[in-house]
Amino acid sequence: MNLQLALDRLSKQECMDILADTTDSIDWIEIGTGVIKEYGMEIVREVRAAYPSVTIVADMKTCDTGKHEAAQAFESGADITTVMAFSADQTITDTLKVAEDYSGRIMIDLLGIQDPERMEELSDLGVDLVSLHFGKDMQQTGELDDDLFSLVKDYPNLEVAVAGGINLESLPLMLKHNPDTFIVGSAITKQTNRTEIAAKMRGVLDEYEANNSHGRL
Ligand SMILES: O=C(CO)[C@H](O)[C@H](O)COP(=O)(O)O
Secondary structure, three states, X not given: OEEEEEEOOOOHHHHHHHHHHHOOOOOXXXXXXXXXXXXXXXXXXXXXXXXOOOEEEEEXXXXXXXXXXXXXXXXXXXXXXXXXXXXXXXXXXXXXXXXXXXXXXXXXXXXXXXXXXXXXXXXXXXXXXXXXXXXXXXXXXXXXOHHHHHHHOOOOOOEEEEXXXXXXXXXXXXXXXXXXXXEEOHHHHOOOOHXXXXXXXXXXXXXXXXHOOOOOO
C-alpha cells in the first residue's frame, strides 16, 4: 500500500520542509494542483531534482488539451499525472498515449463521478489507475464515505487510490477496502507533528498489509 502525500495550499518552502520531515514514511509525492498553479511546472522539476527516485504525481487535474498537459507533466519529471474522469474520451485516450510514450502513468480522478456507466467507459478506454476522491469543498459539508468504493467493485484489476480528508481516525474504515494508495494531505501537511503522524500512518498501513492478504472488497 502506498502512502501518497498531497502538497496543497502551501508555499514552495513549506513543500520542501514538509518533504524533508516526512519522506521516510511516504511512497509517492503529490504536487497539488494549487501549488502547480502558483509555481508552474518548475516546482515539479525542483521536487524531481531533490528526490530523484521517489514517485512524483503531478496533480494537473487535466480536463482538456490532454496531449499537451500530460507531456508538460512528464517532461517536468512527473511519473504520474492526473486527468479528470468527466473529460472527453479523446482527452483520456490522448493522455494515455502520451503516458505510454514517456513510460508514465495516468491517474483518473473520479471526483463527482457516480455513474457506473462512466466506469465501464473508462475501463474500455484502457484506464488502469483511478482515484476515488471526496473533494476539499465537499469536505465542508460532509465526509468521505466508504460507499465510494462501490464504483470500483466490478474492476478488480484497476489500481485504486482514495483521497479526501483521510486522517488517522478514518484510515481503518478505508483500509478494509484494501486500496492500493492512500492520498493524504492536510492530516499530515497542516500538523505541527507531521513527522510523527506520517510515521504512524505508515505503521498502520504496514501492519494491515502484514496481517491481511485479501484483495479489494
Ligand atoms: O486533490 C486534492 C484536493 O482536490 C487533495 O490532494 C486531496 O483531497 C488530499 O488532500 P486532503 O487529505 O487534505 O483532503
